[in-house]
Every structure is written in structure tokens, then in C-alpha cells.
Amino acid sequence: MARIAIGGFQHETNTFSSTPASLADFEAPDAWPGLTRGGAMLEAVADINLPVAGFVQEARSLQHELVPMTWCSAQPSGRVTRDAYEHISGLLLDDLQHAGKVDGVYLDLHGAMVAEHCDDADGEILRRVRAMVGPGVPVVASLDFHANLSHQMARQATALVTYRTYPHVDMADCGARAARVMHEVLHGPSVTQHLEQLDFLVPLTSQSTLVEPLQSLMSEVESAERPPLLSACLTPGFPAADVADCGPAVYACGTDAAVVADAARRLADALRRREGEFALELYPVEQAIAQLRRTPAPRGRPVILADTQDNPGAGGNADTMSLVKALVASRLPRVLAGVICDPDAAARAHAAGEGALFDLRLGGRTGTAGETPLEARCTVLALGDGRFTGTGPFYRGARFELGPMALLELGGVRVAVASRKQQAADQAMFRHLRAEPADYAVLALKSSVHFRADFGPLASRILVVEAPGPNVADPGRLPFRKLRPGMRTSPRRR
Numbered sequence: 001m002a003r004i005a006i007g008g009f010q011h012e013t014n015t016f017s018s019t020p021a022s023l024a025d026f027e028a029p030d031a032w033p034g035l036t037r038g039g040a041m042l043e044a045v046a047d048i049n050l051p052v053a054g055f056v057q058e059a060r061s062l063q064h065e066l067v068p069m070t071w072c073s074a075q076p077s078g079r080v081t082r083d084a085y086e087h088i089s090g091l092l093l094d095d096l097q098h099a100g101k102v103d104g105v106y107l108d109l110h111g112a113m114v115a116e117h118c119d120d121a122d123g124e125i126l127r128r129v130r131a132m133v134g135p136g137v138p139v140v141a142s143l144d145f146h147a148n149l150s151h152q153m154a155r156q157a158t159a160l161v162t163y164r165t166y167p168h169v170d171m172a173d174c175g176a177r178a179a180r181v182m183h184e185v186l187h188g189p190s191v192t193q194h195l196e197q198l199d200f201l202v203p204l205t206s207q208s209t210l211v212e213p214l215q216s217l218m219s220e221v222e223s224a225e226r227p228p229l230l231s232a233c234l235t236p237g238f239p240a241a242d243v244a245d246c247g248p249a250v251y252a253c254g255t256d257a258a259v260v261a262d263a264a265r266r267l268a269d270a271l272r273r274r275e276g277e278f279a280l281e282l283y284p285v286e287q288a289i290a291q292l293r294r295t296p297a298p299r300g301r302p303v304i305l306a307d308t309q310d311n312p313g314a315g316g317n318a319d320t321m322s323l324v325k326a327l328v329a330s331r332l333p334r335v336l337a338g339v340i341c342d343p344d345a346a347a348r349a350h351a352a353g354e355g356a357l358f359d360l361r362l363g364g365r366t367g368t369a370g371e372t373p374l375e376a377r378c379t380v381l382a383l384g385d386g387r388f389t390g391t392g393p394f395y396r397g398a399r400f401e402l403g404p405m406a407l408l409e410l411g412g413v414r415v416a417v418a419s420r421k422q423q424a425a426d427q428a429m430f431r432h433l434r435a436e437p438a439d440y441a442v443l444a445l446k447s448s449v450h451f452r453a454d455f456g457p458l459a460s461r462i463l464v465v466e467a468p469g470p471n472v473a474d475p476g477r478l479p480f481r482k483l484r485p486g487m488r489t490s491p492r493r494r
């Protein structure tokens with residue numbers, strides 16, 4: 001039995017977004033708990049599809065004693081403020097200092113966090129933790145599939161373990177794998193790592209592991225992970241990050257340096273060979289609507305329009321209205337859209353009550369060029385307090401707290417509105433407002449890929465739509481300055 005200190009600090013930073021992540025953003029709950037510390041942390045994360053929850057369960061079954069520290073996350077956005085980063089890192093280090101003698105440290109990190117004053121914010125946390133515990137104590141971290149893996153992360157951690165799915169249905173599993181790796185390294189011989197960074201960016205919407213090329217690449221990674229390897233990872237990266245470590249990477253660690261390096265090189269070569277298959281497929285709004293007219297959805301099998309560029313799960317604000325306006329103008333029947341973040345609209349709907357009719361200006365307030373609110377007379381169809389539990393494979397067990405919510409009908413389109421932004425990746429977000437997604441012909445979702453886990457099986461067709469928003473889908477259009485020399489901002493087509 002070993003004593004293992006566990007904590008987490010998760011943020012995915014879109015450095016092109018001008019909305020920073022403040023301490024208040026980490027303190028507030030969303031789908032996941034707000035900042036939590038000590039014994040309360042174990043309870044707050046229990047049974048949620050989160051790495052830390054998977055780690056806790058597996059480490060306990062391996063008979064280890066856990067010392068809970070601080071855990072927090074915030075919605076993807078612009079850089080983490082210096083104040084928030086230093087405060088939260090301070091809490092973690094303080095907890096570690098007071099944990100007494102520990103045999104290992106586990107951290108639930110994202111791997112694409114950028115702070116105002118630090119481009120490799122996850123690597124810096126690992127460096128500070130390593131400096132405190134010294135070289136002899138294993139430090140294991142789990143990272144998101146969208147980590148931008150750095151040499152510092154690989155060097156400071158004894159072992160890294162990353163998600164293998166997008167939608168991330170294996171977050172808790174990844175934590176459990178981290179616990180098994182920890183179990184091995186607590187008593188085993190010394191561990192070596194190898195990291196290969198690749199030289200092209202992969203657009204988010206081309207990163208789903210439900211389709212090629214990542215579907216088969218990830219099974220290659222899975223089969224490569226066998227002794228003497230402890231962990232084999234392939235991360236396509238989070239492309240909206242203007243930092244030197246942005247981009248895909250392959251990482252392996254284990255007990256035989258030559259085998260580890262050879263496995264990482266082989267997987268990196270396999271990824272390089274598939275570069276041309278990552279090309280982007282995006283539909284302009286008018287083209288998507290023309291498609292809907294030509295091929296209407298069969299009953300019970302909606303067409304899904306993924307409003308990826310305003311996905312709050314990648315730094316959008318969930319309030320651009322261009323796609324909803326086009327759907328209103330199209331007069332297509334049975335359209336459900338969401339989830340729009342507009343606390344004022346939600347408050348007005350709650351004040352007016354179910355069945356009320358009033359004039360509303362919805363969304364369009366957070367400054368995307370050319371975006372304006374949707375102005376229409378709306379009917380309040382349903383109200384909710386924004387507290388419900390996730391039921392889909394991605395948000396499984398998540399205890400949502402989205403503030404007052406409302407289902408509104410505007411110009412024939414039904415729109416779910418919340419007071420806090422959250423990626424539309426779980427049917428529970430609509431069912432909370434008595435809207436059953438399968439009853440609609442068109443679902444317009446503020447999501448890039450995560451929606452595929454819970455909505456994908458319903459869909460007769462999925463179109464990724466290029467409506468305006470801050471999460472630019474084509475990395476080739478982003479104004480990078482800090483990428484590594486020779487990086488291609490779009491995959492080379494064959």
C-alpha cells in the first residue's frame with residue numbers, strides 16, 4: 001500500500017480568444033464541480049466521467065491510500081489569468097506540502113493550458129511539483145486528447161497517460177490507466193520516456209476517433225502499449241493555441257529505453273503517413289440549408305448541424321446567432337437549436353413564465369465580428385433551473401449547474417437557452433426543458449465533435465457548418481506567431 005497525493009487543474013486555452021479564464025471561472029461549477037479541496041473533492045468528483053474519479057476508484061481497488069488535494073476546471077476560453085494560475089498552483093503545492101510523506105503524486109491535467117505569463121502552464125505545474133517532491137517520487141499525470149504535449153511535461157513527469165477517444169468517453173478509464181501505471185512505477189525499475197512532436201496541425205473537426213484516420217491509429221496505439229511499455233499516447237493537439245508546443249505528438253514511456261523510443265517513432269511515422277486524411281470538410285450555412293431542403297430528415301433521425309466555430313468547448317461563447325437566424329429564415333419545420341448562453345434572456349423568460357409571449361433580443365453580445373442579436377417575438381415553452389445530471393457517454397454522471405434555463409420558440413425555431421455556457425453534448429441538456437431531440441428534424445448544436453457521443457446514434461446525417469464564431473475551424477486561417485519552425489497550419493492534402 002502506498003500514500004498517493006491526488007489533485008487536478010484543467011483548462012484548454014484558446015489563445016486567440018480575448019476572454020480570459022479568471023479564478024471565479026474555476027470556482028464556479030458547470031457540468032463539472034467548481035474548485036474543490038481535501039475530502040470534499042473525492043465526493044464532488046465521484047461517479048463522473050472524469051480522470052480523477054477513475055483514478056480514485058482504481059487506486060482504491062489496488063489498496064492505495066489517497067490524499068486528496070485541490071481539483072478544479074473551467075470552460076475553455078482565452079489565457080488563464082496570472083492571478084488564477086498562481087493562486088490555484090499555490091493551493092496545490094500547499095496541499096502537497098501539508099500532505100506529509102507521500103509515495104506518489106497523481107495530477108489530472110489537460111495539457112493545453114496557457115496562462116497569461118506562461119505558455120506551457122501544465123509543464124510548469126509538473127516542474128513545481130517535481131521540485132517539491134524530488135526525483136525519487138513518482139509523478140503521474142493524465143492529459144486530455146487535446147493536450148499540446150511538451151518536452152517539459154515528458155521530462156518532469158515519471159509517466160503521462162492520455163485519453164484515447166474524441167468524444168472523450170474514456171476520461172474515467174484514462175484515470176484508471178494512470179492508477180495502474182502509478183502502481184507499476186511505485187515499485188518498478190526506473191522509467192524512460194520518448195516524445196515525438198509532429199509538424200502539422202490537425203483541425204478539431206478532423207480529430208474524431210469514431211472515424212478514420214484516428215479510429216485505426218488509436219487502435220495501433222492501444223496495441224503498442226504492452227511491456228516493457230507502461231504508456232503509449234497519441235495526441236492530435238489543440239490547434240487554437242499560439243504556443244511553441246502546439247500540435248500533434250506521440251509519447252511513450254517504459255522500462256527499456258530502446259523499445260520505448262522505437263515504439264514512439266513507429267507510431268509517429270504511422271500518424272505522418274495519414275496526414276492527408278485529416279483535411280477539413282465544412283459547409284457554409286447556405287449550403288447546409290440547401291442540403292436540408294434537398295434531403296429532409298426521416299422521422300426520428302434528425303440531421304445535425306454542428307455549429308463548431310462557436311463551440312464553448314473550444315473557447316466559443318455559445319451566443320453567435322447566424323445559424324439560428326438562417327434557420328428561422330428558412331422556415332424549415334421541427335428545428336431545435338442550442339444551447340445559447342444568454343443569462344438576460346433566461347432571466348426574462350423566468351420572470352415572464354411558461355406560455356408568456358414577449359419581444360426578445362437573443363445572443364450576439366460577445367463581440368464576434370458582424371454578429372448581432374436575433375430579434376423576434378418569443379414564446380416561453382419550458383423553464384428549468386439548470387440543475388440536472390448528464391446521461392450520455394461523454395457527460396456521464398456530470399452534475400450540471402447551468403443557472404436558469406428556458407426553451408423558447410422564435411420564428412418557428414425552438415432554442416434552448418442557459419445562463420452559463422456549456423457545449424451541447426448531452427441530450428439531458430434539452431430533456432431538462434422537456435424537448436426530446438429525436439422528435440426534431442434538425443438539431444443545430446454548439447459543439448464540434450463531443451456531441452457525436454450522445455447525439456451521433458440519432459443522426460441521419462451530420463454536417464459541420466461554418467457559421468461565424470471565435471473558434472476558427474481551419475487553423476490555416478489563424479494568425480500564429482509562435483509555432484515551431486516548419487509547422488504546417490493545415491494538413492498537406494495528398
Ligand SMILES: [Zn+2]
Nearest residue numbers: 144145146168
Ligand atoms: Zn479535449
